[in-house]
Amino acid sequence: MTDRNTSGSARHPRRRGQGELEAQVLAALRQAAGPVNAAWVQERLGGGLAYTTVITILTRLHAKGAVARERAGRSFAWTPTADEAGLAALRMRRMLDAEADRGAVLASFVTALPAGDEQLLRDLLARTGDEGED
Incomplete structure (x- = not known):
């Protein structure tokens, strides 16, 4: 069954802009008092994001150098190393390096x-x- 809005047309969830979820994850990490696990990030983001989605975003941010991780039991504890401006600068540098x-x-x-x-x-x-x- 498809949700309908008041005009009768099908309602689709709003798609996030490119990098929007990464920015939200970084913002959540910056609110933390110290290193936090992915479940903590997932809880702060709300909106029904799957745990695996949060892990994927954290892993991508780690590959970009925007977050650091340290082993915490069988998982990782994550900390930000860049803010939104830093993340944008990382993207710009990657684009420049590709040319x-x-x-x-x-x-x-x-x-x-x-x-x-x-x-x-x-x-x-x-x-x-x-x-x-x-």
Whole structure:
């Protein structure tokens, strides 16, 4: 039997955006007082996510370097190593690493930025350069 909304058409659950579930898992981990297991994360996320789905997301985040894990009995305890901005930066770095001509990719990226973002990037690069001179 298919659920129907008020207009009579079939109702489908909203699909999550790309990376949305990873961001939710990271947010839950950041709320923890220390390392937590996957069941703790699953409970915080609610929404009926399967335990295996939570494990899959945690494993993917671990492969990306966004979370750390330590053995806790037969399972793992998980801690965040990146926030949402860090996760986005990891994705950007992976995309850049997949391209043969990094210079062309970076040039295309920078020229497509709005003026405010381009200036922000310049300021960040200048600040990073200043820190490297110490």
